[in-house]
């Protein structure tokens with residue numbers, strides 16, 4: 001570890017230093033992947049595994065894992081954001097098939113880690129969404145569980161934990177119960193991205209780091225002084241996709257920020273729990289997420305803001321209000337932390353798709369294949385989408401390309417776009433305002449019940465308006 005810690009715990013433990021040379025002269029290949037995060041790396045990995053003769057090149061502006069993939073909260077979810085909406089519309093057999101694909105993500109990733117010898121602190125302990133800081137969270141959790149049942153998920157997939165059982169898993173303040181699912185693991189994100197890059201390179205993917213693409217058009221990625229031509233281009237840029245007019249407004253780039261404490265002593269972990277390194281969050285709309293890292297830190301984050309024009313953000317003021325608010329939340333949840341110090345503060349940008357539902361798309365005529373819009377749940381989803389794109393590009397038989405998250409007819413123009421500015425900026429800020437109001441009234445515990453209920457309804461209405 002460097003003596004001058006980086007803001008990001010994961011990148012400090014595993015610096016994202018370039019290992020592969022930039023693209024220095026024009027070239028061509030069968031498939032060109034743009035972006036060395038999970039989406040690009042999984043797609044390249046599966047393409048080469050399924051078709052070793054295929055020439056696959058990957059261009060990364062910085063180094064593999066430099067973006068959201070090296071900085072996230074490390075929840076590896078066997079699922080997709082917004083999956084209930086997809087599953088509700090399917091009949092019995094197809095729904096079962098889709099559920100198996102979603103829940104199978106964690107085992108598939110575990111199998112690749114073992115096969116490729118990737119060490120990334122993987123622990124399959126499940127996830128607990130706890131009703132913790134105020135009573136409305138319990139009602140929200142039970143409501144969500146009813147939705148999950150309507151989507152076909154049973155007790156084995158998501159179940160309500162009563163107070164005592166939830167508290168035995170998570171020693172946070174006021175845990176009243178929670179929704180537990182076994183379909184989640186935690187990982188060290190940067191190590192996963194870097195390990196995947198090495199695995200893809202061993203299979204023969206030509207990786208070029210420090211190779212920013214400046215222009216993107218069907219069949220060609222233009223760099224400074226050279227270009228890469230390919231039959232198929234896979235832009236895998238998530239929060240940075242808006243820089244290219246071809247992809248403009250497909251994704252809403254939204255920030256998320258995290259903290260990590262110093263390593264905590266064993267006695268404190270006795271109180272906090274998370275003995276199986278379960279992922280955890282509370283059931284508020286602030287999208288809180290946390291994990292117990294392999295070296296015994298509490299890592300904790302929550303969804304952040306949106307910048308006018310949909311600009312990505314990677315640097316954040318460590319002394320800013322955003323981090324102070326998260327630290328307050330963390331200490332409210334875990335008073336036992338006492339004087340334990342927060343050592344790392346960092347954040348990054350993720351992509352949200354219209355209707356909050358991620359997608360995969362291959363437009364054969366344009367030679368463009370892409371996936372994304374994971375809405376902050378991309379670690380596992382990118383594996384599923386990488387397999388989907390590989391199967392689709394190679395025209396292999398399989399059920400992945402007929403899943404409900406696949407864009408019909410594989411047409412770029414069928415990918416739903418967000419409205420032009422300033423609509424998203426205004427919409428997102430209204431939504432955040434609604435969330436903040438709900439949080440203030442409910443977490444403060446002083447407001448009358450009708451005001452708390454009203455704030456919840458307002459936040460829900462704003463959500464459907466923005467979608």
Ligand SMILES: Cc1cc2nc3c(=O)[nH]c(=O)nc-3n(C[C@H](O)[C@H](O)[C@H](O)COP(=O)(O)OP(=O)(O)OC[C@H]3O[C@@H](n4cnc5c(N)ncnc54)[C@H](O)[C@@H]3O)c2cc1C
Nearest residue numbers: 035037038039061067068069072073075213348377378379
């Ligand atoms: C703070 C934070 C916490 C999160 N927590 C979780 C979590 O706990 N669980 C979960 O499932 N998801 C989480 N997510 C979301 C998840 O990290 C992302 O969905 C996922 O990493 C997206 O991977 P990607 O490959 O699509 O994008 P990225 O990882 O962002 O990769 C895109 C790559 O493209 C490169 N690039 C950009 N422009 C160019 C260019 N012009 N030319 C070449 N390359 C370029 C970037 O350098 C970057 O490496 C979180 C995200 C953030 C930001």
